[in-house]
Amino acid sequence: MKAFGMALAAAVVLAIGASVILEGTLGRTADETYAAPSVRLSEDNTVQHRNFMGH
Known part of the structure; x- marks a missing residue:
């Protein structure tokens, strides 16, 4: 039982x-992670804001 308690404490x-x-x-x-000049992290480039059906 002592070994189990020590293993539990170590975990x-x-x-x-x-x-x-x-x-x-x-x-x-x-x-911060994807801060590169070629990456565009704006609301306009999200799937929710794209118009896939056309005008």
Whole structure:
């Protein structure tokens, strides 16, 4: 039972550590991630705002 408790505690510590690392260092918005001159992130270029049926 002691080994199970230690394994459970280690899993919790690892999960919390991974959460802190991923959110703090690797968490970026799409605007920051895809910030390149060739990428257009505006409302006009979304599927919802395109007119696929024509005029």
